Amino acid sequence: MKENEINNINEQQKIWSYLKDYRTIYGNDKDIAYIDCTREYTFEEAYNEWDRYARAFSGLGITQNNKSRAALCTAIVVESMFCYFGLNMTGAEVSMFSYPDFLPGGNWKTMIEKEKITDLIISDIMVTPSLWKEIQREKKNLGLKNVILLHTKMGGPATGPAELVYNEFNYHALRRFPGTYFMNDLLEKYRNTPICYGSYSDDNIGAIAHTSGTANGTRKPIIFSEFDFNHCLATGSKMVTSEIMNVQKRFLATLDLSSVQSFTSYLSYFALGVTTIFTFFGFMHPKYINAVAYYKVGNCFASSFIIDKWLERKELENLDLSGLDQVTFGGSYVSESSWERYKKFFADRGFKGMFTRGYGMSEVMVNAFVKVGDGDTMGQPVDANLIRIKDEDDGKFYRLDEGPRIGILHMSGSSVCRNTFDGEKLFDYVVIDGINFICTNDMIKIEDDGSLVFVGRADKYFVNNEGRRFDSGFVEAQISRHPLINECAVAPILEKRIHDTVPVLYVVPEKTSKDPAEDTRQALVDVYIKEKKLSADNIPVQFVLVDELPLNQNGKIDVYRITRERLQGDTYDIKPLRENGDLSDIKIEHVDKLSTMVASVPEGMENSGSAFNIFELFN
Numbered sequence: 001m002k003e004n005e006i007n008n009i010n011e012q013q014k015i016w017s018y019l020k021d022y023r024t025i026y027g028n029d030k031d032i033a034y035i036d037c038t039r040e041y042t043f044e045e046a047y048n049e050w051d052r053y054a055r056a057f058s059g060l061g062i063t064q065n066n067k068s069r070a071a072l073c074t075a076i077v078v079e080s081m082f083c084y085f086g087l088n089m090t091g092a093e094v095s096m097f098s099y100p101d102f103l104p105g106g107n108w109k110t111m112i113e114k115e116k117i118t119d120l121i122i123s124d125i126m127v128t129p130s131l132w133k134e135i136q137r138e139k140k141n142l143g144l145k146n147v148i149l150l151h152t153k154m155g156g157p158a159t160g161p162a163e164l165v166y167n168e169f170n171y172h173a174l175r176r177f178p179g180t181y182f183m184n185d186l187l188e189k190y191r192n193t194p195i196c197y198g199s200y201s202d203d204n205i206g207a208i209a210h211t212s213g214t215a216n217g218t219r220k221p222i223i224f225s226e227f228d229f230n231h232c233l234a235t236g237s238k239m240v241t242s243e244i245m246n247v248q249k250r251f252l253a254t255l256d257l258s259s260v261q262s263f264t265s266y267l268s269y270f271a272l273g274v275t276t277i278f279t280f281f282g283f284m285h286p287k288y289i290n291a292v293a294y295y296k297v298g299n300c301f302a303s304s305f306i307i308d309k310w311l312e313r314k315e316l317e318n319l320d321l322s323g324l325d326q327v328t329f330g331g332s333y334v335s336e337s338s339w340e341r342y343k344k345f346f347a348d349r350g351f352k353g354m355f356t357r358g359y360g361m362s363e364v365m366v367n368a369f370v371k372v373g374d375g376d377t378m379g380q381p382v383d384a385n386l387i388r389i390k391d392e393d394d395g396k397f398y399r400l401d402e403g404p405r406i407g408i409l410h411m412s413g414s415s416v417c418r419n420t421f422d423g424e425k426l427f428d429y430v431v432i433d434g435i436n437f438i439c440t441n442d443m444i445k446i447e448d449d450g451s452l453v454f455v456g457r458a459d460k461y462f463v464n465n466e467g468r469r470f471d472s473g474f475v476e477a478q479i480s481r482h483p484l485i486n487e488c489a490v491a492p493i494l495e496k497r498i499h500d501t502v503p504v505l506y507v508v509p510e511k512t513s514k515d516p517a518e519d520t521r522q523a524l525v526d527v528y529i530k531e532k533k534l535s536a537d538n539i540p541v542q543f544v545l546v547d548e549l550p551l552n553q554n555g556k557i558d559v560y561r562i563t564r565e566r567l568q569g570d571t572y573d574i575k576p577l578r579e580n581g582d583l584s585d586i587k588i589e590h591v592d593k594l595s596t597m598v599a600s601v602p603e604g605m606e607n608s609g610s611a612f613n614i615f616e617l618f619n
Contacts, residue, residue: 011230013200016050016085018230019271027273035250035295036078036278037155043273046082051195052187053086059190060146062119064091064198068145069205070119071112073097073126076253076282077152079183081266083121084207084257088226091198092119095208095221098258099126107219112142115208115221116422119146121183125166129173136179149174150183157290158279200226209260209417211362212556221421222260222363228415232365233267235414250275252291254283254301260362289316292324299326304334304487305551307342311511322350329357337483337510359454363438367413369452377451378444386412388432389446390439397432400452406445408458410437443474470503471538478533479505482523486510489549490540491562505540506562506569508549516545517572521588524574529583536576536583542591545570 009021023029029043041049062068070092074080087094095115101108102122112120120135127135127149139147151171154164174180198204206226210219224232251269253276255262269276279291283301286309292300310316327346334342334357343355359378360368367386371379381387381400388397389407398405412435419426419436429436443455457473472490480488486508493504509516520543527533546569550561561567570590577585 006234009234011227011234012202013226013230014088014091014198015206015226015229015267016088018233019085019267020047022233022271023273026271031273032275033270034078034081034276034278037153037159037280039078041078043270046270049082050085050089052191053082053183054089054195054197055193056183056186056190057086057090057092058196059193060119060186062087062090062092062146063196065196066118068092068118069095069116069208070121071095071097071115071117072257073099073102073108073120073122074150074256075099075123075125075152075280076256076278077123077150077280078278079150079152080123080257083150083183088206089198090196091204093205093208096210096256096258096260096263097122098210098256101219102126102131109138109142111219111221112144117142118144119148120144121148121150124149124151124171124174124182127174128170129177132174132177132180136177146181148181148183148186152280154280156279157294158281158285158287160287202227207257207260207263208421209263209362210258212259221426222417223421223426224260224365224415224417228365228417229264229267232264232415233271250277250295250297250299252288252295252297252300253278254288256282260365261360261368264365286310286313289319293320296323298324299328300324301328301330302342303330303551304338304342305548307345308486308511308548311341311345316349319349321346322352324351325353327351327353327355329355336481338486341511361411361438361440363417364411364413365415365417367411377447378454379452380450383413386414386435386437388437389444400446400450404446404448406443406455409440409442409444411440412437471535472503475503475505475534475538475540478527479507479523482527484510484513484519484523487549487557489557489559489562491559491567493542493563503540505543505574506549506567507543507545508547509545517570517588517590520545520572521586524586528586539576539586540574542574543572543588544568545572 005025009018011018023043031043032040033043033046034041062070070087072083072094084094095117097108097111100106101111135147154167204226206224206229209222209224211222251274253266257263266276277291277295277297279288282288283306289310291297354372357371357379358368367381367383369379369381371377384400387400388410389405390397390410391405391407410430416436419429430439441458443458445453445455447453454477455474456471456477476488476490479485488505488507490503490505493502507520509519513519528536528539546567550558572588572590575587575589576583577587
């Protein structure tokens with residue numbers, strides 16, 4: 001019955017009004033929609049907040065009539081949702097920025113220029129006084145009409161005393177700057193201003209999200225229409241209400257709005273009457289786990305990065321997770337040995353629910369791979385009809401039901417991002433059977449039972465002028481699976497003697513390892529020699545032992561930071577030994593430190609007279 005009611009809702013309308021129509025089907029508007037630290041809002045109160053913010057934006061002229069495009073960069077707070085819906089009501093387009101964009105060396109100025117941003121709304125905790133001075137200096141040069149600071153009071157179990165003090169201290173420091181505007185002041189100033197409503201059009205941009213390091217690069221714009229979001233909401237909500245997700249009554253927000261998957265989840269849960277809980281910093285904060293029991297959360301997000309941190313904290317030994325129904329893992333690959341440790345962490349604290357692991361891409365809103373339980377697979381797609389595998393041998397595209405093979409994954413979805421932006425072409429679709437697909441550049445293997453296994457990145461390799469290739473994506477995938485390795489990443493290091501970039505393997509060994517260097521050597525021997533999972537031509541020149549690998553804001557390993565920050569650790573040269581031309585053993589030799597003068601170079605490159613090029617090492 002409800003599905004028929006949903007199908008009767010017109011998807012060609014503004015997102016805020018579509019969501020309100022959807023909400024009439026599910027639940028009571030007096031129920032709790034949002035919990036933010038210590039504050040609660042019913043659905044009815046949330047609607048009132050949308051109106052308040054829309055009045056302020058109307059008074060400021062951030063409207064469709066003025067062709068406004070606002071950059072929204074906020075913490076994981078309820079005000080971010082109020083801002084978004086207020087902007088959608090006035091018809092202003094919204095681009096979702098993220099905290100790292102405003103860190104030193106961040107891309108915020110370039111993004112504002114490229115995306116033709118007219119107004120900026122940013123959480124004040126992200127803005128130091130020195131950054132605020134820079135933003136004010138650049139405001140005119142960047143063509144910004146309004147720059148608004150968003151202040152939110154912290155609280156609850158997922159923040160600490162130092163953060164509470166800093167948040168208020170920074171707020172009052174910023175208030176002393178002339179020409180500074182805070183959202184709470186503007187809400188009061190424009191509280192009686194009539195709302196200047198925007199109108200629906202098929203050309204309207206619902207939101208500009210940004211890639212997290214997948215098929216089309218890192219921090220590049222991906223464009224979704226309002227119809228895309230509405231259609232995604234209808235499709236995604238059916239997925240949320242499936243048997244796998246039906247146990248949830250409260251959902252713990254994990255990432256900011258710049259993650260399109262998280263944002264669409266927040267829309268779906270709101271539509272279905274599920275309470276969404278905001279904890280300011282989300283899953284990247286060590287105290288995130290405290291919010292699970294405190295708020296009686298049904299589902300929480302986790303990653304290897306954050307659970308490794310939890311394992312080191314003695315005060316979590318008595319944590320009660322018995323009320324948790326589901327734990328969802330995302331981000332990078334998790335080795336089977338790590339997976340066992342993570343399951344034990346939850347089981348020891350009373351968890352008896354379900355583990356799921358997911359795979360998706362920002363450019364495709366809904367279609368994704370969902371995996372339940374154990375096993376080294378990616379799982380099964382939500383809709384197999386929207387998946388194709390390109391066989392590199394014959395160049396043809398195959399459906400998943402056409403048998404086992406290895407190939408490059410192509411995905412589509414009920415809502416796919418646009419490939420043009422302000423008249424500029426961003427990327428090419430791959431059109432298969434009349435449907436727009438996006439190449440993920442992930443090499444996958446279809447097993448006999450139909451399960452999918454991640455093999456490696458198809459576009460992550462070095463290639464020289466003579467065509468020699470080093471498949472770093474495959475190396476990362478296979479070595480990270482070894483039980484002696486927690487996680488790893490291949491990074492390019494410049495070798496000055498041959499004027500070339502060579503592959504260096506960064507390794508986080510298993511925590512219980514007594515001899516990490518020897519364990520890494522053994523993992524290399526197993527993968528390259530005993531199991532022959534990788535070609536002997538694909539051996540890195542060095543490995544570096546580190547405690548952890550840097551992650552980007554979406555929980556993925558950030559190879560850019562490894563190379564930019566010159567991550568250091570115990571370093572070993574990798575020395576392949578051969579008999580009759582075949583790889584027979586691998587020796588290692590400790591060196592003082594990683595530098596741009598590595599002690600060995602890849603086999604066959606010793607006398608190279610030409611510089612190598614990095615060819616699409618990072619997508």
